[in-house]
Amino acid sequence: MKKVYADYAATSPCDPEVVRRMEPFFAAVFANAHSVHTQGQEARTAVEDAREYVADMLGAVSGEVVFTSGGTEADNTAVIGTYLANRDRGNHLVTTTIEHHAVLEAVRYCASRLGARVSEVACSPDGRVDPDRIVAAITPDTVLVSVMHANNETGVIQPVAEIGERLRAINRTRSHRVYFHTDAVQTFGHLPIAVDTLGVDLLSASAHKFCGPKGVGFLYVRTGTRMDALLHGGGHEDGRRSSTLNTPGIVGLHAAARIARENMASEADRVRALRDMLWDRVRASVPDVVVNGTMEHRLDGNLNVAFPGVEGESLLVALDAAGIAVSTGSACS
Incomplete structure (x- = not known):
């Protein structure tokens, strides 16, 4: 059949080319990318090359890219980490009813365990979120808005850039910033993305959605964004995500991103x-x-x-x- x-x-x-690029990093170049010896630095170079390439695709700088185990970790870190770092400024989160569960459950965790108030904005009949309704949900205590770039079931692309522009205007009138996160797991590698055009402070992506390996993704974190780490240990990723780096996966993400961009x-x-x-x-x-x-x-x-x-x-x-x-x-x- x-x-x-x-x-x-x-x-x-x-993609077969992605697998080919990854293979040497399982055995020949297996060293820990945080080791100072030559073999470790060879792995580190591959990681940093990937970081720079992803940043270039986003119109960002390499230090704003944090590698994760995938989209769920990236979404959880963006939501919970940003809430924890800013709850001295407010306890209100705004999102939509059509988000991936990695965002919805993270937001609801903040509500049930961390004292957050949550507004979940419904979409219109055409599957898109009305920016006016997002803005109307914002209060003086709002610290984060999270709206996905495109829905993972309907594929409907959300007006993220318009919401980002509205939030920029709001932030000019406030004493503390309302951070803006988008789950771009369905769009990175499929649509051109520029974080400044979208107006986002945080953006999540996962390699297996654009013909890369499972178990690796990234979180873009704009410089100056207040965000607590969820994983604590050796202080990897500039203290934002402790864990030995998944070098083969990051190399695969890099290869898949390059192929996606070129085609x-x-x-x-x-x-x-x-x-x-x-x-x-x-x-x-x-x-x-x-x-x-x-x-x-x-x-x-x-x-x-x-x-x-x-x-x-x-x-x-x-x-x-x-x-x-x-x-x-x-x-x-």
Whole structure:
């Protein structure tokens, strides 16, 4: 049976070139990247090359990139770490109801265990968050706003840059800053991203969403952002994330990011054409099919639909039996 994998929002296959680049760092260049000897510094060079490349993609500086074990750790660090470092200034967090669970559960943890007040803003019927509603939720005690760059289920791209611009204006009138975080796990490597254009102070990404390895990601932290570390130990990553660095994974992230950047425009055209062809054929065969979220502001490789009267799990099982892998929702829920 021919198999079709159509669940790239959950994870993507590791590019063979990424695997090739990683292989030497499992055995030949295995030293700890924080060791001072020559072999350790060889590993360190690979890590710092990756850090500089990611920073360049973001329009940032290398010291603002913190390597993590993936998107969940990056999101948790951004939310909980920023809240802990700033609760002397306020105890209010603003996010949306459509965030990945790595953000929602981190925010709710701050509420249940750390005394935070939380506002969760719902999206509009088209799947996008209204910037006016985000701004309206902000209070004098707000210390962090977190809005995802694109939804991991519908693929709808959120107006992050517009929200960032509104927050810049608000911050000019306040005695303490409202920090802005975006979960860009679905967009880094697929859309051009410039942190200054988006107006964000923190940004999360994960390598396995752009054909890199699982178990590695990063958190962008703008210089001057007050954020506590969640992992304590040897003071790695300038004290922001203690742990021996995953050098093979970071090398893989670097290779995948480079491939994604070099092929971003052509790959977007290719997957958009495939997505649109699928959508045209589905609605020609099933006239009452409904697309979830706007098609105007959507990731090129995403199609999220509903069939009235059909139970999603049953359809998933039937498609799986036919060799087609899809999901009815997030793999992380």
